[in-house]
Amino acid sequence: MASSKGKKKKRVSVPEKKKGRKSSSYIMPDWMHWIITLLLIAVVSAGAYYFYLRPYLYRLRPCKGTKEYGVCLPSGFLYYGIDISHHQGDIDWNAVAQSSALSEQPIKFVIMKATEGSSFTDTSFAENMSQARSAGFVCGAYHFYDPWTSPEKQAEHFIATVHLEKGDFVPVVDVERTGRSSGDLQRELLIFLKTLETRYGVKPIIYASAKFRKRHLSNPAFDDYPFWVAHYYVVRPATDKRWHIWQFTDHANVGGIREYIDFNVFKGTEAEFNALRIK
Numbered sequence: 507m508a509s510s511k512g513k514k515k516k517r518v519s520v521p522e523k524k525k526g527r528k529s530s531s532y533i534m535p536d537w538m539h540w541i542i543t544l545l546l547i548a549v550v551s552a553g554a555y556y557f558y559l560r561p562y563l564y565r566l567r568p569c570k571g572t573k574e575y576g577v578c579l580p581s582g583f584l585y586y587g588i589d590i591s592h593h594q595g596d597i598d599w600n601a602v603a604q605s606s607a608l609s610e611q612p613i614k615f616v617i618m619k620a621t622e623g624s625s626f627t628d629t630s631f632a633e634n635m636s637q638a639r640s641a642g643f644v645c646g647a648y649h650f651y652d653p654w655t656s657p658e659k660q661a662e663h664f665i666a667t668v669h670l671e672k673g674d675f676v677p678v679v680d681v682e683r684t685g686r687s688s689g690d691l692q693r694e695l696l697i698f699l700k701t702l703e704t705r706y707g708v709k710p711i712i713y714a715s716a717k718f719r720k721r722h723l724s725n726p727a728f729d730d731y732p733f734w735v736a737h738y739y740v741v742r743p744a745t746d747k748r749w750h751i752w753q754f755t756d757h758a759n760v761g762g763i764r765e766y767i768d769f770n771v772f773k774g775t776e777a778e779f780n781a782l783r784i785k
Contacts, residue, residue, distance in 0.1 A: 574609050576759035577769060580741075580752075585772035585779055587615035589648070589753070592630040594765045599637040601762030613760070615644040615772070617678055620668045623652035624659035627667050639671075644783065646675025648713065653685025657694040661701035674784045676708040678734065681718065688722045696727060708784065713753075716745040732782060734770075750774060750782065 571581035606613040616638045619628040638645050647668045685691050702710045713734040734751040737743035743752050751770050758769040
């Protein structure tokens with residue numbers, strides 16, 4: 507027999523356990539799930555109320571004025587008016603006049619978009635101005651101001667397009683965009699206003715929202731110009747500046763116009779209203 511002496515036994519290596527931290531998983535308590543869920547619901551609800559519901563609660567308030575044109579007209583004003591552009595499409599001005607005549611608060615003035623920037627002309631301006639004048643409304647024209655374009659060129663474009671007649675409203679400039687800075691906007695807007703003032707012999711009307719006027723047109727030089735304030739769904743516009751016209755809604759209905767339109771009131775007497783018309 508062969509001897510087994512001298513043969514080495516094979517070692518069986520046992521893998522060592524890896525050193526390291528023990529893994530652990532945190533389980534969030536049910537009560538914390540509920541708290542986080544309720545907080546998320548509260549945040550979403552508050553945001554939905556503030557941005558989507560709150561601005562329209564005014565429509566739910568009892569109407570203290572006259573319910574006309576599908577909206578509650580603010581009371582205590584002598585003159586009511588609309589502003590329009592090509593967005594309203596083709597307008598039947600005879601139907602507008604007939605609808606207005608049947609209302610307790612007839613429409614007295616119409617202000618329409620004429621130009622924008624240094625080259626755009628509203629495609630409906632000439633027709634709207636002619637027809638609205640013929641229908642007996644006091645008419646006016648506005649320019650949508652472009653802060654990235656030369657104020658001189660914008661003024662030249664408006665003057666070349668708009669030929670105001672005796673009895674028309676003074677020119678209007680609609681300011682909604684800031685451009686580079688408030689300082690640049692104020693400086694160049696004053697150039698535009700002065701140019702129109704020299705051409706027409708009257709101070710133009712500045713149209714802006716209450717917030718925009720406060721944030722970007724705080725220069726006292728603008729206080730010398732009539733102010734047309736836009737502020738919707740409030741009892742009175744929230745502005746510390748003296749205003750002459752208030753655009754209080756963009757959701758009115760008028761016979762002869764298919765689309766919703768902006769509705770306005772003029773604050774003042776007959777003499778003050780006529781003071782804003784071309785002599």
